[in-house]
Amino acid sequence: MAIARKSDFRGVWIAAGILVCWAVLLVYLLTTITVNFASPLTYLFILLQTHLYTGLFITAHDAMHGVAAPGKPKLNRLIGTLTALLFAYNWYPRLLPRHHQHHRHVATEQDPDYHHGSFWPWYLSFLRQYITWWQLLLMALTFNVLKLYFPLExxxxxxxxxxxxxxxxxxxFGTYQPHRGEHPDENPHKSTTQAKNHLWAFLSCYFFGYHYEHHDKPYIPWWQLYKTKV
Incomplete structure (x- = not known):
């Protein structure tokens, strides 16, 4: 049964902030920066843009739980669709049922995110679940268009x-670390959680290292998830 939610535009503004920061920084990095591998700024910019890319997907993930724009289902879906597309052309209608299947059947054979194995086989299994050939083609096309206008590096x-x-x-931080290994029967979400450190939890993956808490309260948006940490 769907849970009725009151309208709350804080999530919309936060989603807009992530999207704008990602787009503005990307334009700046493509048009202004001369790559210098001896400069620590080059690596700092890579890490910052990586974090913003992750923020796009985390925003799409919030939309999958109806909390990017609670009480506004069309706007919520629009936010999820846009941020998913900007993250390597992921298709929100395809992600949505798979993610809810993960929550319903966490760490079982029916969980599309789960793989019984070590890091690399699990990672490759994870990619196969979520990356399609048309995404790769669109990324290749975009790459070839971008390099016509901006420096290849x-x-x-x-x-x-x-x-x-x-x-x-x-x-x-959002799949392998919390769900790997065996979990006791009294752990209904088959998930571990990071030690309480809000700064590291944000920097590592927008508080999703607090993963047991997310599975326990999936209606909490990422930017309030730290409040659930005891």
């Missing part, structure tokens, strides 16, 4: 590489 380092690194960030 900038396109690779600030558009392509952060998207790849963000998949590692999302997978490691």
């Amino acid at each position: 900038n396109v690779v380092l600030f558009w392509m590489l952060p998207a790849i690194l963000a998949t590692f960030q999302l997978f490691y």
